[in-house]
Amino acid sequence: MRAFNVILTVILFQLNSLCANPIQGLFDPNCFVAKSECPNENVTFWLYTNATANTPVQLDPLNLQKSDFPVPRPVKILIHGYTGHRDFAPNTFIRPVLLQHEDVYVISPDYGPLVREPCYASAVQNLPLAARCLGQLINNLVEQGIVENEDLHVIGFSLGAQVAGQTANYVKKKLLRITGLDPAKPLFITAGNDRKLSKDDADFVDVIHTDVLGRGMMHPMGHVDFYPNFGYIQPGCEVEAEPGSCNHERAPRFYAESINPRQEFWSTRCSNWLYFILNICGVDSNDGMMGYHIDRR
Template sequence: MKKLLLLAVLKLVKIISSHEPPITGRIFPFNLLNCRITSEVCPNKDITFYLYTRTTQMEPHELNVANPETIKEAKFVTNRPLIVLIHGFTGHKNETPNTEVRPAYFRRGEYNIISVDYQPLAVSPCYVHAVLNLPTVANCTAQLINYLIQESLFTLDNIHIIGASLGAQTAGMMGNFIKSGKLKRITGLDPAKPLFVFAKNSHRLGKNDAEFVDIIHTEVMLRGVLFAIGHVDFYANGGLQQPGCDKQKQKMTGNCNHVMASKFYAESINSEIGFYGYKCSYWLQWFIGLCQPSNQTELAGAFASKEARGSYFFKTNSKPPYAQGK
């Protein structure tokens, strides 16, 4: 079993570091634990989309480009932004970042929120296969966005993509498939690191994937990326141990530090004091103590300035409200 897993990993690294077309549709010479790679077809039965609004959040409406009536019948809130949420490994429409971010936006006001659900393609322990499925998830999500723009329901100016973990990397891949221009904003909530360190740019999230890419890092030593990859990168508590995620809680949940990025972002939507980080040139400089809090600060989260550039560091409380303000 270990030998088969090693072969799978080596093959994946070769694929994602190559300069070949998107990696969907590649079939391994064996089937590991019934893991599978979906077809490249969009729409795809394994990838579904649900529209939530403030008044319909308990009864979301499924959208299907193959059935235009589902989009015509959808009760989009006119003149309000569209937020697209993409979950990570082992997730679904009612997992991080959806459960944190959706209700926070609806407490603030009227929004159109589409939750992408690709649960059948991201089941445990099939991480390698989940990564291979991401370009198809990105393609199908972009297909829906392209259709909504074509039907004049939205423009790129009022669409915001938010992805957590693998969902953040998926958001980055969407730029390969958007037809009408570049996405305006992508927010990456602790983007996944395993198998993406050496991936080529078109297969991972980076600052070229949208006009503004902002990142919140919360677990840089394990699941999340360490290096700055956006226009602005915020490191909560240095991206290391998060207050409130003690060893017992981390052992129970397995990913407490990782999901805190989604919790911090959700709180930022309605916070009166906000998460303000001070600037430091890069993470290692902060880690060895060469950076001190300064007046050069930026606000992290939902209302981050689109002019912000560089790396910023902020501390949080161990329980809500997490924000400490300036």
């Protein structure tokens, strides 16, 4: 009986710690699964540059204007997660730093109506639509010669990381790089690779895990997976009222900091999970840099 009580307590704690409770909203009449038609009124795309940081241009995937992309530059696509929108994480952390330090275009998809609280279960069902519409935009940008495929970098946070992975199902050319920032876990643990981020989705997939005991996936998903602070105890979060939410959000915050070339996050390679758990991976070695400037070789 004691063991049962302990297990039950852990399970209840995990459910209570998850803002993205997959059960919540199942019978809410305001939750819906949208029709899979692109373009879609529930999925919009916003272009940011240094000149339009406060006045973004809304892109029409079927009527793209080369004048909105006057000079060739890399394109960073930032995808929000559950309950989010284009001015929500990771955009609020990463977009201003990108525009400050890099000469890039930033596209922020907004599929907020599809991922409203408390509709997590229907939000997961709506991800293929968001991915399909993003794939349509990417295909048109590349086919019309507005953007080179090798200049595209897709960055997704939480559910947005799973959207990034699903986008690979709809692009005609394989993406060069996808970055997953604490990819969402609820309803994805047993999902196939076509439904969640995996290393098959781009030539290079890097993932940062910061809340593996709560909202984020634990197992490796990319070519390189980083687990700062063991992936679950992030500095400053232990004093927060909702430490899980704080841990989860640390992934885009870390990534934003890594864009500044003076900020380096060095990591140590670990050969297996046992060594990782026992913290015997060789803490004195610098095997790779986490974040924006990662060495992809």
